Amino acid sequence: xxxxxxxxxxxxxxxxxxxxxxxxxxxxxxxxxxxxxxxxxxxxxxxxxxxxxxxxxxxxxxxxxxxxxxxxxxxxxxxxxxxxxxxxxxxxxxxxxxxxxxxxxxxxxxxxxxxxxxxxxxxxxxxxxxxxxxxxxxxxxxxxxxxxxxxxxxxxxxxxxxxxxxxxxxxxxxxxxxxxxxxxxxxxxxxxxxxxxxxxxxxxxxxxxxxxxxxxxxxxxxxxxxxxxxxxxxxxxxxxxxxxxxxxxx
Numbered sequence: 001x002x003x004x005x006x007x008x009x010x011x012x013x014x015x016x017x018x019x020x021x022x023x024x025x026x027x028x029x030x031x032x033x034x035x036x037x038x039x040x041x042x043x044x045x046x047x048x049x050x051x052x053x054x055x056x057x058x059x060x061x062x063x064x065x066x067x068x069x070x071x072x073x074x075x076x077x078x079x080x081x082x083x084x085x086x087x088x089x090x091x092x093x094x095x096x097x098x099x100x101x102x103x104x105x106x107x108x109x110x111x112x113x114x115x116x117x118x119x120x121x122x123x124x125x126x127x128x129x130x131x132x133x134x135x136x137x138x139x140x141x142x143x144x145x146x147x148x149x150x151x152x153x154x155x156x157x158x159x160x161x162x163x164x165x166x167x168x169x170x171x172x173x174x175x176x177x178x179x180x181x182x183x184x185x186x187x188x189x190x191x192x193x194x195x196x197x198x199x200x201x202x203x204x205x206x207x208x209x210x211x212x213x214x215x216x217x218x219x220x221x222x223x224x225x226x227x228x229x230x231x232x233x234x235x236x237x238x239x240x241x242x243x244x245x246x247x248x249x250x
Contacts, residue, residue, distance in 0.1 A: 007083050011049060015078035019056045020065055023092060037067035049077035051099070057086035060099045090118055097155070108138045108154070115157040121145075122157065124164070132171055135178040137188045140195060144170045147199040166204050170195055173213050181220045189230050190216070193237065208244060215240045 041064075050061025058065060059081070068076050086092040093114060109129065116123040125145045132141055142149060144167040146159045153159050161167065174194065178186045194216065198209055215237070219227055226232040 007081070009051075009079050009081035011077070011079055013046075013049075013077045014075040015052070015080070017065070017068055017074055017076050020050075020052060020076070020078075021055070021057050022062055022065065023058050023086070023096065031066070034063045034066035034070065037064055038070060041067060041071065046077045049079045051079050051081065053084050053086040053092075054080055054082040055086060057092065059084060059086070059092070059095055093118070097157070108142060111155055111157075112138070112142070119157055121159075121161045124161065128167070128171060132175050135175040135183075136171070136191065140174075140188060140191045141171070143192060143195045144174075148196065162199065163204065166198060169206070169209070170198060173209075177213070177217060177220065180217075185220050185223075185227065187227070190227065190233050193230075193234055197237065197241070208241065211244050212237060212240060 050064055051059040052061075053059060065076060084091060084095050097111075097114065112122055112126045112129060116126040125142060128145070129138055129141050136144075142154070142159075145161045145164070146154065147162045149159045174186075174191050194209075194212065197212065198204060218224075219236075224236075226236045
């Protein structure tokens with residue numbers, strides 16, 4: 001078997017920090033996260049270099065670089081690759097995402113924001129997140145647009161909006177409930193269940209959804225005991241759907 005040569009970069013243990021260019025397409029740098037590196041760097045030193053392009057554009061290590069700035073460092077150890085064209089945002093982003101897909105530090109919001117720069121559907125969802133994140137969890141906002149999305153496809157920027165009209169309907173109705181009763185009563189698991197019901201059939205029956213959401217409103221108004229149990233809530237809502245269908249068919 002022939003040994004395949006794999007591309008390799010060059011290592012510079014003293015790369016000038018003022019020549020490093022942070023990537024705007026990367027997730028936002030969390031100051032607290034960068035602060036956490038300070039003690040580690042002081043105690044253990046640079047255990048691994050940051051990764052940059054030949055032009056100084058950062059590919060991996062934004063928080064460590066921010067930490068180096070906090071510590072007034074003038075240089076950083078850098079692994080320099082010359083085969084990534086960071087002038088092409090798509091190529092740069094693909095590389096960043098590939099390095100971070102297994103990194104739990106990246107949240108759904110990070111992926112949304114990163115892909116929103118080049119993907120119109122992700123941009124629509126990200127804009128919805130900015131408007132509704134005080135009422136709904138990011139997971140449920142994503143569910144409103146992508147349905148029960150595949151995490152792997154989502155993290156690769158390949159998720160697709162299933163029904164934009166339905167998504168905005170759900171965002172409006174469910175957000176109003178949270179405003180009316182607060183998140184402590186209108187919990188994320190129950191919202192997730194209502195979204196799943198909305199997408200359970202190919203053709204959405206808005207009359208059913210109006211009825212179910214109205215029933216949910218009534219439950220919240222009287223502090224129904226089944227509001228706090230995932231299993232009991234699902235059973236209760238399903239029974240209401242059955243009741244509605246029986247009435248409609250007679």
